[in-house]
Amino acid sequence: PKRVAVFASGSGSNAEKIAEYFANRTDIDITLILSNNPQAGVITRARRLHIPVVLFDRKTFYDTPKVIEILQNERIDLIVLAGFMMLVPEAMVRAFPNKIVNIHPALLPKYGGKGMYGHFVHEAVVAAQESASGISIHFVNERYDEGDIIFQATCPVTPEDTPDDVARKVQVLEHQHYPAVVEKLLNALNG
Numbered sequence: 001p002k003r004v005a006v007f008a009s010g011s012g013s014n015a016e017k018i019a020e021y022f023a024n025r026t027d028i029d030i031t032l033i034l035s036n037n038p039q040a041g042v043i044t045r046a047r048r049l050h051i052p053v054v055l056f057d058r059k060t061f062y063d064t065p066k067v068i069e070i071l072q073n074e075r076i077d078l079i080v081l082a083g084f085m086m087l088v089p090e091a092m093v094r095a096f097p098n099k100i101v102n103i104h105p106a107l108l109p110k111y112g113g114k115g116m117y118g119h120f121v122h123e124a125v126v127a128a129q130e131s132a133s134g135i136s137i138h139f140v141n142e143r144y145d146e147g148d149i150i151f152q153a154t155c156p157v158t159p160e161d162t163p164d165d166v167a168r169k170v171q172v173l174e175h176q177h178y179p180a181v182v183e184k185l186l187n188a189l190n191g
């Protein structure tokens with residue numbers, strides 16, 4: 001089977017949707033969930049889903065090849081970032097060219113970059129009185145939110161919407177689309 005590693009720093013609702021989507025498949029295996037945050041909700045979800053978890057700290061991630069070695073030893077074919085809040089080190093991007101994807105909770109290239117993650121994104125969208133927001137699924141390069149866009153979907157934003165309202169609409173789109181986009185990418189891989 002194609003082997004997938006999911007990186008998550010927080011609640012992990014997207015990681016869980018992806019794991020559930022592929023749960024009964026023999027051709028695709030969610031092999032590992034990796035996190036920098038020992039308190040992350042994703043860890044409880046992973047345990048419930050019987051998926052092994054790898055925890056790492058910032059220093060290990062940026063200053064050692066440890067995480068890359070784990071991914072290589074596990075023969076990971078695709079790396080899926082699902083609410084992962086750290087910049088991917090250049091060495092990891094080079095080790096997995098076009099094999100790392102991220103989901104961003106806005107319509108890139110707007111509302112991306114350092115500091116634009118999670119709730120801050122929806123606050124900025126509401127403050128700018130946007131009439132739409134959405135999701136962007138993109139390849140990961142060594143800069144925040146700048147890799148080639150693979151898929152986008154939009155939702156309306158009304159003048160009454162709070163950042164929480166926008167977050168809810170965006171989360172519906174994420175859960176609806178991320179697993180299927182991951183599936184398409186896996187099907188396009190050779191071997």
Ligand code: GAR
Nearest residue numbers: 010011012013014083104105117118
């Ligand atoms: C998602 O909305 C995801 O797009 C966002 O974090 C949330 C994680 O939710 N990612 C970023 O902001 C990355 N810069 P989850 O933990 O419930 O999947």
